[in-house]
Amino acid sequence: MSATSTPTPAPKTNHLGLTVLDYRGGKTTLCAGCGHNAITERIIDAMYEMGVQPENIAKLSGIGCSSKTPAYFVNRAHGFNSVHGRMPSVATGVALANQKLMLIGVSGDGDTASIGIGQFIHLMRRNLPIIYIIEDNGVYGLTKGQFSATADLGSKLKTGVINDLPPIDTCALAIQLGATFVARSFSGDKKQLLNLLKAAIAHRGTVMLDVISPCVTFNDHEGSTKSYKYSKDHEEPVQEIGFIPSFENIDVDYDPGTTASVRMHDGSQLRLRKLDRDYDATDRVGALKLLAESHEKGEMLTGVFYVNATAPSFIEQLNLTETSLARMPEELTRPSRQALDEIMEELR
């Protein structure tokens, strides 16, 4: 396990009395060293440390290397590996049926930014409660190394082909469309990714995490802008991210002049300590400006770009009754005989 660099040492059991083993999944079948495996490990750590009931998680994915990963974490949760680019609609159906589930969707840059861009856009727009992770390596892995739509301009394939189209910035898109927690991270940045995932679990609404996750087989060479080396050299966090879960009940002092504290839906605190720049992650327009400027400069920014912990989620807007629709008894779903008589009378 890889919990060595987490801010607080992991206890043997979490507050549900479960061990980290209760959050493990099947053995990965991805390449050794794949960034996706590191993300899987962080998801396990975050779920464990946050004490999420494993059976209350629903794992969703589309198609691709990234979309295989829900089989590699939390075996005690139902998982659904659906069709290419269509996980958002399946996830929406799941959320409608059972609003008590915690949804985690894992997608890739092809699954999201190409074939699935339409559904991605509408998922963001609805602010559906889900943690949507893009395991972003800039290439199609399962079909052996073609460029995806997040590949940077000028990035080079193993075959020497140069990408001559600009990348789609999924974070900028998500912010513009209405996602309420938008961040970028790097699979190699354990501490930042873990804290982001924990904050994501505490959020109610769409969390869009774009995680740069190098493909060791097809996109880890000189000339690639999504290699381990390039990412390590160029990653530029906009804040240092801290997270204090609600159940820890620890009053950690912070300096409001240098650190912003965001109270999450469940009462947790997301702490964003300023680094080189004065950046306000609650300013949507500022976030878009930051991302646009970073493209001009060729920066690889990571951190929380935008957070709005109070916006209503799609499910809240539907004004659903307390019992999940999936569990609703016949007394509530089949109107009475009198109701039918009344309707028939109107149609006479």
Place this chain on the structure above:
Amino acid sequence: MATTIELGVQERAALTPQPGRKVNDFSIQVATVNGSGSQSANTVLLRSIFQMGVPVSGKNLFPSNIAGLPTWYTIRASKHGYIARKKEIDFLVAMNAETAQEDVMSLTPGAACVYDEPLKLSGLRQDITFYPVPFDKLVAPVCPEAKLRRLVKNMLYVGVVDALLGIDVAESEKALIKQFGKKKKAAELNTAAVRAGYDYAIATFTKQDPFWVERMNANQGKIIVDGNAAAALGCMFAGVTVVTWYPITPSSSLVETLIDYLKEYRIGPDGKATFAVVQAEDELAAAGMVLGAGWAGARSMTSTSGPGISLMAEFIGLGYYTELPGVFFDIQRVGPSTGLPTRTMQGDVLFCATLSHGDTKHILLFPSSAEECFTMAMEAFDLAEQFQTPVFVLSDLDLGMNNWMAHPFTYPEKPIARGKVLDADDLKRLGGFGFARYKDVDGDGIPYRTLPGTAHPNAAYFTRGSGHNEKAQYSERPDDYVNNMDRLARKFETARKFVPAPVKEVSGTSKIGIIAYGTTHWALTESCDQLLNEHGIATDYLRLRAYPFAQDMHDFIKNHDRVYVVEQNRDAQMFQLIKLDIAADQVTKLRSVVHYNGLPIDARSVTDAIVSQEAK
């Protein structure tokens, strides 16, 4: 109302029925321009005849356009209870300059025609009775607001037709009140228009045509409803919880009506909704939402038409292979491609039966009537959950969007069937063995499932569209693949005995059998009578209600020398599907009758086709 009754009396005095008259057995066609408010007028006319106790049907033949293109509405009154479209038009109301000449030329000899006076149609034919009406002159005093005149003008012809056909104008007033509901001002304005038309006709015309409506008592207790509304009610009483959709003609009104009913009848004790409706970004997403919701335990559905079905193909394959419930209404319209979006067809039968790549077979239901739209909607949800698979309800534009007489719907006696779902207690009882998602425990091919959120450590399984074994684990093993596909085939065989059985509509000892389904049924009941009465050809008629086909259909084919499959598409799709299902030595018995011009099938076309094939 007093005035109306007086007018009613006056009418009987003025236009006395002549000998040789045709009572309650003719068709009316109203030719107008769409967007001119004619739909309200036509509905009032239909309801008036219905209220007089005469069996009646109405069919809107409209263009894919919001305003300005020709539209026709045909009403058929039939004392025999025939409600299929009648091929011949007996009484025309010509309001549209663009089509008036052609409309008149297509009338049968002896027909009558009310027309807008400036169209000057009287000279066109000598064998037609013409009644010119100066609608513009009549509408001005009734409707002071000039901009409303275009709409109110249409209500005038209701009054004219009432007077000429002997429809009690009080019935039209009653129908108007129903039509406009709480919009009192609109009801008054339109009532005045009906009266003005009526008065004009009474004062001006001497009845020369033979067509009359006379009171009958055939509609006691009946309702008028369109198939989409009936299906919507079926969904609500089936306990639907998740509805996803993307607007498309002719399906939109199903979900829109459903939304209205749900808002009224499906609010829980806490004042909150016991349903969720989402207008998706496209049909693809609508299908994904249905399957996601079905996976998580909701009763989920969508409604679409052919183009939507095309987009859903990939998801339907996923639903079949991962075994997820979901109800998919296809209100069929004319394809291929955009086709004729506002015309009717039974064109998606073959496509839906095996929708998606690889080996797939799907349960299809074929409602013929509003009553069956209601009952089959409920059956579709039960079948989807019991068989853990997408289920299609194949309605069509004719059934979905037109008004139909129906018996009041019967409240469902059977409780909702949720299928084989294991909860935490079941899993506890199973002990350490857990459960195998795709294992055929009962020998019927239907496995057990659990829902996400089930509070038991063994509840979870992994759903995937890729190859899987009994335990839902990824597998590319040949034996795992074959076992799973064979079990799915077994499950489909089980469905044969559970889907709505075919109905023997006409059963005798004839050597000639006829098979039809859906709205084709209405032409068939009439055609069977025509074949017998006009040609001495006795037939037996079986109406299919579902795919997979029941044994009854196989027996029916075995017991006849020739079997005509009658349907509304070019390629004889049901005929083809039946051919795949029956024994090789039976195949040569099948003959095909098809109708695919976008208009609802009529009995005469069927009769002519069968007579001609019988002569060979």
